[in-house]
Amino acid sequence: MKVAYWPGCVSRGFTPELHGSMAKVAPMLGIELVQLDRASCCGAGVIAEHSQELADTLNARTFALAQAEMARGAELMMNICSTCQGAQSECQQRLDGNTDYREHVNRTLEPEGLRYERGIVNKHFLWLMVEEIGLDRIGSMVKRPLTDLRVGPFYGCYIVRPTDRLGISRETPRDTYLHQLIETLGGTVVDYAGQYKCCGFPIITMHRENSLKQAGRHLGDAIDAEADCLVTPCPLCHLNLDLQQPLAEKVIGRPLGMPVLHLPQLVGLALGVDPKELGLNKHVVKPTSVVDWSTSVVASVDGGGDGGRPGAVPASQRH
C-alpha cells in the first residue's frame, strides 16, 4: 500500500535510527512511503500553547499536502511519532469539528492553492500495522520470532490519551496494540507500572529533575518487572528514556542500563533484519541483551536445518 508519509522532526534529527529503520522495514511490509518533504513540524503541543490557530494552520497545511498525495494514489497519511499523532489529532478535531473555523484556516492556505478537506485518515505506523496490514499477515512474515525476549511496551501519552479523540474503544483497542504486536512477533509482553505514563520529556528544560525522575522511575519499574528491553512508538519518549538515561540514573540514584527500541526496530528484528542496519548501534544505552538475543536465535534457526520458519505463535496461544 502507498501512504503519504510524515516522519516528523525528531526521527530526522536526534533519533535518525528511527527514520532509517522505518525505511528498511516498510518495503518488507509492502508499504510504499511517499514522504511529505515540504510539511512542517506538528508543533508538539508547544505551538498550540502559543497560538492554537498557528498550530491548526500548520497542520492543516500538512494534511492538505497529504491529501494531494492521496489524490495521486496514497491510501492514507502515516506517521511514526506518537507526539505527531496526538498533536495532529488535536488540531484535526478542531478543524473537522467546526466548518466555519476550517474555512477560516483554509483561507490562510489559499495563496499556495492548498486546501484541507474534512476527515483525513492519519495513522501511526502502529495503528496501520494492526488495522490495515493485519497482525495475522505480520505474523506470517516473521522470520526470527522474538522468542524469550521480554519486551515492555512504553506507550507514552500522546497515542493513548484522550481516548475519545484518538478513537480508542472496545472495537478499536488501540491502547493494546503494542501488546498485541509484541505477541505477534513472538515476544513476551512485560506489564509494568509505567507503560502508560509520561516519559517527562516535555518539561526537560523547565523542570529537569522532575522530567528525569519520571523517565528514571519507569525504567526502574521495567527492570523490576524483568524486562529485557522497552519498545516505544514515540521518538520524544526515546530521547528521555535512552539519550537521557545516564542523566536519569544520576537523578534517581539507581543504575539502569535498560535498552529502549523504536517500534520499527523491533519489527525489523523479527523480520530478520540485521541489528546494525536498524541503527541499534546508535543508541546511548547499548541494546546488548537484544542483540545477543537476536544473534543467538539466528544461530539456532540456521542450525535447525529444515529451513522452515519457526512461526509466530502469539504467546497467549503458545502453551
Place this chain on the structure above:
Amino acid sequence: MPEYTLRIRRYTPESGQAPHWQEFQVDLDGNRSVLDGILQAKDRQDGSIGIRCSCRAAICGSCGVRINGRPNLACHMHLERAEQTAVDGVITVEPMGNMPVLKDLIVDMDAVHWRKIQRVTPWLINKEPVPEREYIVPRESMVDVTQTMACIQCGACVSDCLSMEVDPLFIGPAALAKAYRFVGDPRDAQQFERLKDLAEDPHGIYDCTHCFNCIEACPKGVAPMNQIMRLRRIAGGDHEIEDRNNGYRHEHAFVKNIERNGLLHEADLLPDSYGGKFHPRAVPELGRSLPAILKALRRGKVTPQKALLHPHKAPKDVRRIYDVVEGREERLELNLYVVGEEDEEPPRQGAGTPTEPVATVTGRTPHSHAGGAQLPEERSPNR
C-alpha cells in the same frame, strides 16, 4: 439478580497492618453503580468499609475512587460496565492516588487537594470601583469560564496527575483549572499578578508535562490540562511574563525554531530555551547535558555538521502562515467544549462565500454558542 464481585483495598493506617485486598459479592442490577455495590457490602457484610459519599448522582464529588485502576466517581460507573473493563471479571476498587489514605477508600483531601486549591487564591479580587449595581460582563466571557466551573472538586485529576507523582508540590490540575476560573474572569483585577505568581512558581503552570491524564480522569469534562495551556497562553502571549523556569523562553524558542527551520532543529532548542548558547543561564545547564551530548556524538546519533548547520529551511509558505497568523490583532481560539462538535459537514451554501469564523476572539475570551457540561464518553475499556 446478577452477582458482582468487588475487590476492595482495605487499609487502616493506625492498625500498623499493611493494606490488603478483600473480596465482596454483591447482588444488584448491572445498571446500579459501583457505589451502590460498595454500600451493599458495607450494609450486609462489613460495616467497617470506609467510603465517603453523599449525593449518589455525580454532583457532590465525594466518592472519587479508582475503579479497575482508573479514577472515577464510584456513583458514576455502572457495575455492568465496570465488570466489562475488569481484567479478570472482578471489579477492583481502591483509593485515589497522590493523596494519603485515611481509611480504606477515603483519602485526605485536605492535606493535598484543598491546600492546593487555597494556593491559587480561589476567589474574585474585584476591580475598583465597585459598581453601584452588578458588574456588566460580556456573555461569552462567562461562557468561557463555565468549563472550569463544571469542576465538582472530586480529586480524580489530582489522583492521576503524573507530574504530581514525582513532584508532590506541583500545584496540579484541579487547582490550576480553578486558577483559570479567575484569570479568565473579566471582573478580576489581578490577572497579571495571578499569572506572574503561577509562572514563577517552579511547581506552577510550567511543571505540567501535558500527559492528558487529567483530561481522561475528569468525570465532568473540565479538561484541566487545556486550562493550564490557556494560562500559559495568556501569561506568555498577553503579558510576556519571562519566568525563571524557562517556560516562556522555551515556548518562544520552539515557535521561532519552526519559523526558521520548518522542522525542529533540536540542537538550537536547548540553548535557546535558556536564553541562547552563550547566556550565563545556559552555560551550567548545557554543562549538565554535556555527557549525554558527547555520548550521542560518539554513537553517531548526532553528527557535528547536523548539530551546527541548519540543513533544513522553512518553506516560504510556512513563513507566510506565520506572518498572517502572528500578525492578527487577536488570537483565535476554538473551544469545542463550548461550541460543540459538528457530527457531519453541513451542506455548503455557495462555495466561495467566506463566512466569519464562529470561533472565538481571545485574548481572554473565546466566544461561544451552546454551553453546557457534557459528560465525556466512557473511558477506554481495554486496560
